[in-house]
Ligand SMILES: C[S@@+](CC[C@H](N)C(=O)[O-])C[C@H]1O[C@@H](n2cnc3c(N)ncnc32)[C@H](O)[C@@H]1O
């Protein structure tokens with residue numbers, strides 16, 4: 001069974017609240033659809049409250065991080081419901097059978113199915129159709145499996161690396177609950193990332209939106225700048241924690257943090273993080289959820305590796321840490337370190353790795369080195385148009401981005417560019433027409449034939465060639481979708 005495909009494409013577990021069924025894996029697998037290209041390190045928890053142990057990985061990625069401990073997860077997860085559950089007859093048998101074949105596969109299926117065979121079957125069918133459409137380059141694929149929704153474009157901070165600072169007409173709109181519900185009900189995605197160029201926790205209805213998603217068995221993630229995880233909001237959020245809560249910390253000292261996250265108060269935000277993490281560690285947050293810390297690496301926090309390690313380790317209740325280099329195009333050029341700075345960092349890191357006191361610490365510094373090393377190679381800039389045209393991205397076939405003003409874009413990188421695919425009606429309806437409409441079809445067609453000519457896509461590092469070659473091996477399983485003109 002092609003696990004790599006499951007990891008890439010089936011990684012959207014239902015979040016039905018059956019707390020004990022798949023404690024680790026549902027979280028772990030849930031990461032994958034969300035993720036592009038990042039370095040990440042997972043802090044594996046051995047019970048709550050518990051000690052962290054380092055595991056995993058350093059992989060390239062953009063914007064979000066990944067960690068996936070399938071092998072570890074298999075010892076804790078089973079397909080279907082737990083043995084003492086009354087509904088376990090059919091599912092229990094399947095559980096036993098699949099676990100017999102492969103415990104890892106069983107764990108993946110649990111995360112994907114939410115513990116129900118029927119949900120699993122429906123989702124596998126949908127996945128199969130989408131995979132077929134991607135492989136065939138069908139210009140009108142089935143409705144997207146993943147959505148990114150900017151629930152608000154209002155933000156209280158002015159981060160120096162954020163593209164928001166270059167965008168006009170911000171701080172104006174928050175998507176109402178009924179509009180949000182209409183969008184979700186029309187599309188029925190499997191995974192929703194409530195993220196854009198605003199601060200999601202400013203949205204007063206964010207918790208209602210999370211409840212709506214959970215009731216529909218849709219996985220969710222929310223990044224936050226942490227300012228509003230306080231008072232009643234903290235308790236509300238804890239009770240309805242998204243499947244993935246991402247805490248942004250772009251600076252591990254007061255000096256670097258406040259230089260980057262302008263208007264942010266380092267002490268207050270870290271205290272907010274500490275409290276929600278402590279609630280998590282003592283079991284006061286919704287079960288089967290993940291908390292991760294994310295840092296956008298840039299000039300002003302380049303040398304924060306020691307302080308960041310200490311800070312992340314001090315937050316009991318955190319599952320993983322992700323590091324992403326701020327990218328050309330998105331951030332101000334001044335925020336990107338030059339080669340000399342990166343080389344100086346690497347000399348320091350070499351020393352730090354040698355004297356690190358634990359494997360955890362060593363892995364953390366290696367991650368820092370590998371992510372910052374991307375600025376030394378800058379492969380994308382060096383690419384020819386021909387090679388970019390061959391580097392296909394399948395995002396427009398399975399995912400979509402909707403901003404707070406109801407505009408639809410293929411992905412968040414393209415927000416406020418000419419690649420607007422349409423605008424939803426004021427009640428949130430109309431997605432299906434846009435998804436199948438001439439603009440989206442033309443965009444997909446251009447993607448197939450001349451990605452290098454699409455502004456934004458040319459510089460984007462996303463490359464799904466290996467995933468496509470895996471899909472090619474599955475041609476016998478996938479439906480035949482004809483490329484449509
Ligand atoms: C755009 S913000 C939106 C959510 C929330 N306001 C926050 O700051 O977490 C989501 C994440 O994107 C990161 N980010 C913003 N601009 C970036 C850039 N140019 N390159 C990489 N990451 C960036 C932020 O640091 C943050 O962790």
Ligand code: SF4
Pocket residue numbers: 155156157158159162163164196197198199225
């Ligand atoms: S990174 Fe987040 S907090 Fe900072 S300006 Fe952008 S949206 Fe606001």
Ligand code: SF4
Pocket residue numbers: 393394395396410411412413414456457458460461462
């Ligand atoms: S290649 Fe284009 S559509 Fe794909 S992720 Fe990059 S910017 Fe978005």
